[in-house]
Amino acid sequence: xxxxxSSRLLRAxxxxxxxxxxxxxxxxxxxAASSSDAASVDNAATGAVTVAxxxxxxxxxxxxxxxxxxxLHAELPASVAKGGQLVIGxxxxxxxxxxxxxxxxxxxxxxxxxxxxxxxxxxVLGLKPVVQNSxxxxxxxxxxxGRTDVGFSNITDTEERKKKYDFASYREDxxxxxxxxxxxxxxxxxxxTLAGKTVAVGAGTNQExxxxxxxxxxKAAGKQLTVKYFPDNNATHLALVGGKIDxxxxxxxxxxxxxxxxxxxxxxxxxxxxxSGAGASLQGLIAATVKKGSGLARPIADAINxxxxxxxxxxxxxxxxxxxxxxxxxLVNPPGLPLTDS
Amino acid sequence: MxxxxxxxxxxxxxxxxxxxxxxxxxxxxxxxxxxxxxHRVLDGIDLTVAxxxxxxxxxxxxxxxxxxxxxxxxxxxxxxxHVSLGGEPIGVRWHRGRLRELSERQILTQRGRIGxxxxxxxxxxxxxxxxxxxxxxxxxxxxxxxEAEQSARELLDRVGLGEKADAYxxxxxxxxxxxxxxxxxxxxxxxxxxxxxxTSALDPELVGEVLAVIKDLAAGGxxxxxxxxxxxxxxxxxxxxxxxxxxRIVEQGTPAEVLDRPRHPRTQEFLSRVL
Amino acid sequence: xxxxxxxAVPLDTASPSDTDPPPAHRNPPVTATAPASxxxxxxxxxxxxxxxxxxxxxxxLLAQIVHGLATNPFYQWxxxxxxxxxxxxxxxxxxxxxxxxxxAVLGLLGGVVLALARLSRSPVLRAIxxxxxxxxxxxxxxxxxxxxxxxxxLYRTLSLGVPFGPSFWHFDESKLATDMMIAVVGLxxxxxxxxxxxxxxxxxxxxxxxxxxxxxxxxxRRYQFARIVLPQALRAIVPSYVNQLIGLVKGTSLVFYVSxxxxxxxxxxxxxxxxxxxxxxxxxxxxxxxxxxxxxxxVQFYVERHYSRGALRTLPPTPLQRLRAGLTTLIVRIxxxxxx
Numbered sequence: 029x030x031x032x033x034s035s036r037l038l039r040a041x042x043x044x045x046x047x048x049x050x051x052x053x054x055x056x057x058x059x060a061a062s063s064s065d066a067a068s069v070d071n072a073a074t075g076a077v078t079v080a081x082x083x084x085x086x087x088x089x090x091x092x093x094x095x096x097x098x099x100l101h102a103e104l105p106a107s108v109a110k111g112g113q114l115v116i117g118x119x120x121x122x123x124x125x126x127x128x129x130x131x132x133x134x135x136x137x138x139x140x141x142x143x144x145x146x147x148x149x150x151x152v153l154g155l156k157p158v159v160q161n162s163x164x165x166x167x168x169x170x171x172x173x174g175r176t177d178v179g180f181s182n183i184t185d186t187e188e189r190k191k192k193y194d195f196a197s198y199r200e201d202x203x204x205x206x207x208x209x210x211x212x213x214x215x216x217x218x219x220x221t222l223a224g225k226t227v228a229v230g231a232g233t234n235q236e237x238x239x240x241x242x243x244x245x246x247k248a249a250g251k252q253l254t255v256k257y258f259p260d261n262n263a264t265h266l267a268l269v270g271g272k273i274d275x276x277x278x279x280x281x282x283x284x285x286x287x288x289x290x291x292x293x294x295x296x297x298x299x300x301x302x303x304s305g306a307g308a309s310l311q312g313l314i315a316a317t318v319k320k321g322s323g324l325a326r327p328i329a330d331a332i333n334x335x336x337x338x339x340x341x342x343x344x345x346x347x348x349x350x351x352x353x354x355x356x357x358x359l360v361n362p363p364g365l366p367l368t369d370s
Numbered sequence: 371m372x373x374x375x376x377x378x379x380x381x382x383x384x385x386x387x388x389x390x391x392x393x394x395x396x397x398x399x400x401x402x403x404x405x406x407x408x409h410r411v412l413d414g415i416d417l418t419v420a421x422x423x424x425x426x427x428x429x430x431x432x433x434x435x436x437x438x439x440x441x442x443x444x445x446x447x448x449x450x451x452h453v454s455l456g457g458e459p460i461g462v463r464w465h466r467g468r469l470r471e472l473s474e475r476q477i478l479t480q481r482g483r484i485g486x487x488x489x490x491x492x493x494x495x496x497x498x499x500x501x502x503x504x505x506x507x508x509x510x511x512x513x514x515x516x517e518a519e520q521s522a523r524e525l526l527d528r529v530g531l532g533e534k535a536d537a538y539x540x541x542x543x544x545x546x547x548x549x550x551x552x553x554x555x556x557x558x559x560x561x562x563x564x565x566x567x568x569t570s571a572l573d574p575e576l577v578g579e580v581l582a583v584i585k586d587l588a589a590g591g592x593x594x595x596x597x598x599x600x601x602x603x604x605x606x607x608x609x610x611x612x613x614x615x616x617x618r619i620v621e622q623g624t625p626a627e628v629l630d631r632p633r634h635p636r637t638q639e640f641l642s643r644v645l
Numbered sequence: 646x647x648x649x650x651x652x653a654v655p656l657d658t659a660s661p662s663d664t665d666p667p668p669a670h671r672n673p674p675v676t677a678t679a680p681a682s683x684x685x686x687x688x689x690x691x692x693x694x695x696x697x698x699x700x701x702x703x704x705x706l707l708a709q710i711v712h713g714l715a716t717n718p719f720y721q722w723x724x725x726x727x728x729x730x731x732x733x734x735x736x737x738x739x740x741x742x743x744x745x746x747x748x749a750v751l752g753l754l755g756g757v758v759l760a761l762a763r764l765s766r767s768p769v770l771r772a773i774x775x776x777x778x779x780x781x782x783x784x785x786x787x788x789x790x791x792x793x794x795x796x797x798x799l800y801r802t803l804s805l806g807v808p809f810g811p812s813f814w815h816f817d818e819s820k821l822a823t824d825m826m827i828a829v830v831g832l833x834x835x836x837x838x839x840x841x842x843x844x845x846x847x848x849x850x851x852x853x854x855x856x857x858x859x860x861x862x863x864x865x866r867r868y869q870f871a872r873i874v875l876p877q878a879l880r881a882i883v884p885s886y887v888n889q890l891i892g893l894v895k896g897t898s899l900v901f902y903v904s905x906x907x908x909x910x911x912x913x914x915x916x917x918x919x920x921x922x923x924x925x926x927x928x929x930x931x932x933x934x935x936x937x938x939x940x941x942x943x944v945q946f947y948v949e950r951h952y953s954r955g956a957l958r959t960l961p962p963t964p965l966q967r968l969r970a971g972l973t974t975l976i977v978r979i980x981x982x983x984x985x
Contacts, residue, residue: 120917121902121906122909122910122914123916124918126918130917130918131733132918135915135918160904162794163902165791165902166791166902166904173795175795260917262920262923265916265923286920289921294719295921445860475865478860478863478865478866479863481861482863483863488854490854492855492857493858494855494859495877495955496954496956506863506864509865509872510863510864510865558862
């Protein structure tokens with residue numbers, strides 16, 4: 029093959045690639061259905077953020093006054109400060125987890141306490157919030173790749189995750205047992221009453237650790253507790269009303285929301301008792317999650333502490349009925365759930 | 371030949387008369403060998419078919435008859451040697467004293483001048499009879515569509531199937547299909563037509579109508595090379611009979627010479643079995 | 646039953662309405678069961694009470710199931726009604742249709758190209774096509790989508806130019822790649838691999854004689870493929886590809902991995918906001934998928950009928966024609982039965 033001929037071939041090849049790319053580009057005239065922006069009109073100039081909009085009964089729409097704090101803005105890494113926006117990742121696709129992150133009562137807008145808090149933090153830092161909804165997996169890949177600046181998505185601080193991410197804590201869990209209204213079982217903190225029950229729990233969560241500890245203790249006493257896992261809240265809920273499981277052990281806010289929503293259906297549920305997310309050994313903390321070494325964890329923690337000190341934090345929690353999950357202060361990389369069970 | 375179909379017989383009269391009948395062409399096979407791997411199918415074939423001559427190729431199965439036909443229109447490329455048509459090599463060209471392969475496009479153009487009729491007809495089942503006949507002249511740019519369809523109707527009349535123009539091949543009997551296949555081959559106005567056992571797939575009572583059409587072509591002066599087992603037919607139409615065995619031409623001559631006074635023992639043995 | 650066993654009239658006084666049997670028939674004493682005149686009598690169809698009973702039982706069971714579906718409060722049909730045509734559901738439906746349509750077309754085109762490459766005489770093209778099909782049939786669609794979605798993080802710009810040489814034109818990829826486009830590209834890449842095998846099988850199903858006849862006629866190569874081989878191959882391709890297409894309709898439910906909510910994604914999303922409506926929402930999705938599949942099946946029937954021209958001596962009747970024919974025979978039969 030002569031040189032001239034080979035270069036012609038290469039040109040033809042690259043032209044072919046271009047044609048293929050353009051064809052695909054023409055085909056894609058649809059638009060993104062989700063990853064919508066903030067739940068309400070935010071205007072940095074007005075110095076207010078609306079939270080708990082379109083909450084579908086899970087919260088009370090509230091205006092919270094907040095404005096940029098120059099000293100906190102100054103802490104931001106240069107690249108973020110220059111871009112002027114904070115890309116907030118939420119992993120609520122396809123099914124959300126109300127009231128933390130979900131599609132609101134207009135049936136199209138992403139709302140929830142988590143993206144709301146992200147927007148409060150962005151306002152303090154003087155950045156324009158851009159909320160991105162994706163799958164749980166893509167939330168983390170997005171943080172890894174730099175597509176997303178920070179995840180506000182009910183992410184628990186664990187030692188495993190600390191290998192790749194920095195954390196700024198802002199909330200703690202309270203847990204509850206959800207049962208059908210026809211069930212007579214109640215939980216008053218005594219784990220021995222769980223003997224013989226089948227309970228669903230989210231995999232990899234703080235509450236799972238607690239439940240598994242109880243399971244081990246019951247086993248030692250010769251009794252059985254069956255633990256079941258489901259891919260998402262919808263599947264768990266179906267299993268509960270279908271009688272496949274006796275109870276669901278999960279975050280109290282989510283369970284409170286489900287019970288309120290279920291009340292008018294043929295299969296109502298109720299709360300069988302709550303339990304502190306502190307568990308037996310360690311308090312699990314929910315934390316804003318950034319890429320390790322990005323330099324964002326510190327300014328975000330300081331912004332959260334500013335919100336705590338100036339009362340916006342309490343208003344935000346109150347708007348979403350989450351006041352019992354307040355933390356006194358935000359910490360950078362607090363001790364997380366340990367790597368192993370033992 | 372007593373089973374001559376009425377419609378086919380009526381078609382015979384105008385076959386020879388056509389004015390724009392293409393000039394018949396001579397076929398020359400020069401030292402052709404063909405191997406499939408280690409298996410030797412053709413073992414040095416030299417054959418000359420004069421323009422307008424009707425040659426019938428006989429031989430036991432596996433003797434290489436069909437392969438020879440397929441080499442002539444270059445469906446198979448010879449391992450050694452070459453074929454030429456009216457002096458022009460098929461599938462190859464002379465370049466600085468050597469034979470070089472032609473491009474597929476050039477080969478396809480050359481094939482347009484060689485008609486081929488298959489044992490299993492191989493009509494295009496999704497096209498009507500008329501479309502089957504008119505497709506090639508249109509696709510190769512020989513004729514415009516209306517022109518080609520007009521000629522196709524005439525050809526179908528000639529083979530006695532004018533009324534079947536809009537039928538699909540599967541709605542026809544085997545004999546009718548083979549007559550359509552002959553019309554299809556004629557549509558390209560070939561200088562030579564090759565027949566590969568054209569009646570072997572037919573019920574006995576349908577053989578006659580096809581042979582009648584071929585006989586008329588023979589009378590019309592087209593160069594024909596026919597591989598067949600119909601000895602009686604060979605005697606009737608052939609100018610020359612070629613007997614093949616083991617990939618070689620064992621003996622050739624007039625029908626009287628080869629069929630009535632075979633000299634080679636293999637020919638004698640073959641004829642004693644089939645007659 | 647009884648009709649068939651006992652002739653209505655005694656043999657030796659054969660019914661006067663019948664054409665008179667030839668006397669030769671009557672002279673030798675005929676056995677009691679032999680018919681008087683076999684020439685043009687209509688055969689009385691065999692009665693089949695067992696079949697009637699099983700049919701009745703099946704119908705009762707079916708009615709029970711339908712009744713259960715309609716009356717069980719578990720299904721919350723009022724909520725089904727509320728959700729069925731909500732904008733959020735129809736938006737998701739549109740996404741499903743768009744993604745399916747683009748991917749089906751691009752996937753088939755890609756499949757044809759890959760199949761031709763696989764059947765080509767160039768060993769390089771054959772190998773590339775084989776590797777592509779092998780790869781994309783092995784990699785889970787989720788991974789393909791995940792990779793594409795984060796592609797922009799791996800390659801910031803796409804550029805046009807001489808491969809490995811200077812480039813003339815740059816794209817900022819994150820602007821070029823909408824979620825819809827990523828979804829379509831991902832599904833098409835995957836679909837093409839499967840379509841390639843369907844198309845290849847279709848091409849191989851065309852008789853070798855057809856290729857030879859086309860070649861012997863000197864038809865140009867492109868014409869051979871487009872007018873002779875492909876139309877015949879489509880007869881084998883259409884049913885398999887439609888099957889593939891129905892899989893694709895449901896396969897689109899994975900597009901939430903690229904932050905796009907299709908029909909099923911919308912249902913899941915609404916299910917989390919309205920946990921009391923999960924069951925009716927799932928039923929809404931089911932009914933929509935049933936509708937889509939039905940439409941595709943109807944289209945398939947007519948496309949297949951189109952491509953069976955020439956392959957069958959007579960075309961199969963359309964469902965309407967069949968229904969009409971079935972009703973006619975039923976009426977005729979009922980009339981005949983009531984007349985006797």
